[in-house]
């Protein structure tokens with residue numbers, strides 16, 4: 465039986481691939497796949513292992529499908545790609561990008577089944593030749609390192625980081641770690657109701673930076689399944705944590721977790737810049753007012769200079785208020801990029817902080833929790849109900 469990832473908007477094709485793969489098929493809409501990296505697609509599909517075969521519907525946008533097939537060939541050679549489209553028009557181009565076959569859109573389930581089996585067999589040989597017979601677990605997929613930044617203090621970084629991390633942790637056991645990089649005054653432990661045995665200080669000075677097992681034993685565990693590196697108890701101890709150690713810690717965590725969420729101190733201090741070096745997905749946050757927007761503009765400009773203002777980034781406006789005299793498009797004009805999510809004011813946020821229970825767990829229907837749910841879906845591709853995009 466082949467484990468298949470299908471990208472198509474056709475329900476009929478989905479049903480035929482399901483039949484041909486004996487139900488071992490996860491489907492994503494073509495729109496969700498555009499401009500995504502192969503590793504992102506796999507994580508978004510929520511599969512626990514790499515697919516044996518990826519079926520890409522190339523009928524509407526063959527160039528995009530060919531580009532994605534080429535990336536799979538280079539980045540995840542342990543999967544085989546089959547294109548759906550006009551075989552006469554696509555065969556040569558498909559060969560060039562390393563796709564295994566092109567099947568017409570009206571292909572029947574029998575031909576699909578034999579093609580999936582043939583491609584799966586070829587992929588097994590390729591994996592074996594690479595000396596790679598280990599199960600292709602999701603750990604083979606590069607992690608997302610998601611760093612929450614804001615130009616000024618009190619904008620809601622810890623609120624966003626803790627809720628996002630707990631939400632991601634619930635999508636798969638052992639998938640997520642949260643690092644409190646607000647080394648002086650970090651309050652992730654308070655927000656999660658944790659009393660850590662070890663903190664960032666112990667983690668970077670002990671054996672944990674050299675030994676993955678020691679590292680795991682230094683993490684605090686939240687009831688949601690989230691692992692946490694809490695900030696040092698004393699602001700003085702914070703000085704002993706260097707940017708290089710931060711970089712080493714994040715790259716080690718990225719080898720062991722699917723999602724590494726980083727809460728930061730306000731602004732771009734050296735440890736935050738070290739985290740940005742490892743970051744795949746920055747989350748920029750500011751308050752919904754003129755000074756907040758101006759601060760955000762500087763931060764956006766910095767990320768632009770660092771080449772990090774890509775599609776992966778998310779821009780959030782917190783404390784959004786329609787009566788503030790400011791509109792989202794005003795802010796977008798100031799920062800010269802789009803705002804992705806607005807988060808309203810809600811008293812429930814502070815009470816969740818005071819009781820040490822993240823809002824997405826305590827009050828999932830609260831308007832703030834719903835907006836944060838959008839952020840969780842953006843990164844995981846999995847809706848809270850368990851249904852997938």
Ligand SMILES: Nc1ncnc2c1ncn2[C@@H]1O[C@H](COP(=O)(O)OP(=O)(O)OP(=O)(O)O)[C@@H](O)[C@H]1O
Nearest residue numbers: 617618619620621622623730808809810813814817
């Ligand atoms: N959308 C919101 N509605 C109501 N209160 C909020 C909202 N977002 C954050 N808060 C409250 O604002 C305060 C600051 O939030 P938080 O600690 O998350 O910000 P921060 O950016 O991490 O701050 P710091 O820079 O000090 O670390 C907290 O009391 C929090 O409960």
Ligand SMILES: [Mg+2]
Nearest residue numbers: 621622646651
């Ligand atoms: Mg904070």
